[in-house]
Amino acid sequence: MSVSIRIVLVNTTHPGNIGGVARAMKNMNFDELHLVAPKKFPHVNADARASGATDLLENAVVHETLEEAIADCQIVVGTSARGRHIPWPVVDPRELASIVGPLSAEKKVAVVFGREDRGLTNEELHLCHYHVHIPSNPDFSSLNLAAAVQVITYELRMADLYAENNEEVKPQWGTDWDIDLADSADLERLFTHMEEALVDIDFLDPENPRQLMPRLRRLYLRALPDKVEVNVLRGILTATQKAQKPKD
């Protein structure tokens, strides 16, 4: 893979699953494993299930928060079951591979996997540009964590292997971008600033925020803004705040 792919596991309960994920990743030739507040790690069960991929476990980076784990990533993809209350761009693993595969080597992509029993929270999902859904049996939809990582990394590897034999595929927005994509930390600063400005101009009621910020996050994340665009948007927010009349 030319692009750098980070697998992020959030709050994993069973260390055996972390080992299974490491094995699945190494089988597909990925090696960047990040863990957010795992329940038990390191652990003998992780080593056992890793079955020779213990190097990935030794090099795994442990974080306190998801925000920290994805701060330097330009594209963040969260795994999700169907039917969230606010629709987000959802791709299947093959579509994900077609988006991510053509990106250049400097781009950092994170694919984030949630807890064994209840996945990612809505707040965590709203940090993501895309959601990826493995089209499983609706009556028995929850894959084992390592199995889900296996499917996603398999698709990414297949896209890479198939792309080697093809002409270059263009990124989905159909242009060669001249400027670096914003990373997750840039975008979080933008959304914090946006929320402040919207409160300042009385458009957002902090007592009753409804789904305004998730809707705006979804819109801007979908566009994969670059760093200059984020600066322009923040400039507009600053100008909006400066231009307002003093509160009564």
Added chain:
Amino acid sequence: MSVSIRIVLVNTTHPGNIGGVARAMKNMNFDELHLVAPKKFPHVNADARASGATDLLENAVVHETLEEAIADCQIVVGTSARGRHIPWPVVDPRELASIVGPLSAEKKVAVVFGREDRGLTNEELHLCHYHVHIPSNPDFSSLNLAAAVQVITYELRMADLYAENNEEVKPQWGTDWDIDLADSADLERLFTHMEEALVDIDFLDPENPRQLMPRLRRLYLRALPDKVEVNVLRGILTATQKAQKPKD
């Protein structure tokens, strides 16, 4: 899947893996599990890893020999590492799905998985029409048994789902949006309004507009906004205009 697919496990050592296979199969909506001389079955570890797919374990058919397990199948596919001594038709999982997917419902296909430590014997592989190879990392090529079944059944399910939907063109974000996309007139009204508001807050100098509006158009158009999103953005612009202090 119109065609009937049987998963056959040969001489599995760890009953936990049989459970993991059952779960992977049920996740992908397959239910026909056949076991050739499993070391320990039934077993509590199989039930535990099956995690709700115990119906597949209860209905699993146990055979003494592989020949017996595949006797009524028209197409038999054996999973294989690379480089067997005698070349055989080898497909990857996607090619397998493209071969098997279009077959009619009367056809029976078996996909055969070997032992955890050494796969299928040459004699067993020679019972197969095709060999399927998961293109794993050559330096770490052996997948967990349940992970291998997950990849193969995922590909078979994807072929089935894509075949059902190949009429439909999906929007770029791969989901059915709940709201109509904004049309060009909506978007032009948005950009006109945006330009006015940016002049009002002194962010855009009409005497020297530079590339600001083209940059913003490019950003918003890329996201393919829907009608509600355009209304939210226009609401923000109106609130921005209302909140501003009178010009000197």
